[in-house]
Amino acid sequence: MDMSRTDPSPRILVVDDDPGIRDLVSDFLGKHGYLVETAGDGTEMERALSRQKPDLIILDVMLPGDDGLALCRKLAAQPDGPSIIMLSAMGEETDRIVGLELGADDYLPKPCNPRELLARVRAVLRRRQEPRPAEDTALGATCEFAGWRLDLVRRDLRSPDGVVINLSSGEFTLLRAFIDRPQRVLNRDQLLDLARGRDSDAYDRAIDVQISRLRRKLDDSAGEIIRTIRSEGYVFTPKVTRTA
Structure with missing residues (x-):
């Protein structure tokens, strides 16, 4: 075709x-x-x-x-x-x-x-x-955390040095789930619902895999940005600021 x-x-x-x-x-x-x-x-x-x-x-x-x-x-x-x-x-x-x-x-x-x-x-x-939330539709809407900048409209992630980091759709959705809920512990089931949808047949190990990939993209091998909370889940530790 x-x-x-x-x-x-x-x-x-x-x-x-x-x-x-x-x-x-x-x-x-x-x-x-x-x-x-x-x-x-x-x-x-x-x-x-x-x-x-x-x-x-x-x-x-x-x-x-x-x-x-x-x-x-x-x-x-x-x-x-x-x-x-x-x-x-x-x-x-x-x-x-x-x-x-x-x-x-x-x-x-x-x-x-x-x-x-x-x-x-x-x-x-x-x-x-999925339609983006209304607050994301403003031209240039960005989130900043730990020196990183994420353009929510263009899905453009830039490192503190200004390097553009490519994100897959799954990585962006997961990062967005964390950014919308900073400094809160999220368990695997919550992350599956937020990042992959309630009707997803994914298993919780998939979240571990995607978090591992996202940590590599964020140069977060020490887990300072996405921290593992044993037996509970994960927490996005930086303060997040939004700008239009």
Whole structure:
């Protein structure tokens, strides 16, 4: 399907080397109102991305050439990149954690029920498209904490030295959850609700993984910004100031 057309429907790119799976997923999601394009490997994926940026990529782990994990790492490094759902025939928890570590928004083992995949697609896109609070719509609205600056409209994070730090959609949502509730202990269930939605099927280890990634982005290896409170959860320690 041509993804270059102007259409409000969300665009999805399915990257899998199995043509049967590509056709099944493409047809099923297409029947539910999505514009779907497919690719068989990383090279075809890059060609598709050069034509039109999708809202979400469904990415198989086992691919010829660059595997899905390597491709996920490249995609997650892009500013305002697409959301990513990874699929893996292995389905091991370690693979799931690695995928989340590299920037995936969700992870499903193969074979997966198409309806479950559809539910995950809807959940990930809903988080991506959630309207921002009214106070964030003012031009240049920013939050400052511990020398860092986060532009809530552009989703632009700058270090105390002025370096722009790329955040995935999941990392931004998690950081936003902390910024809105500074100096309060938040347990894993609360963070799952705030960052991934109440209907998310994510498990609490996913929050630990995302916090680990966010700490690396914030150069917070000592846990001075996001502090672990044993047996309770996490607390965002800096004072947060908002400016318009």
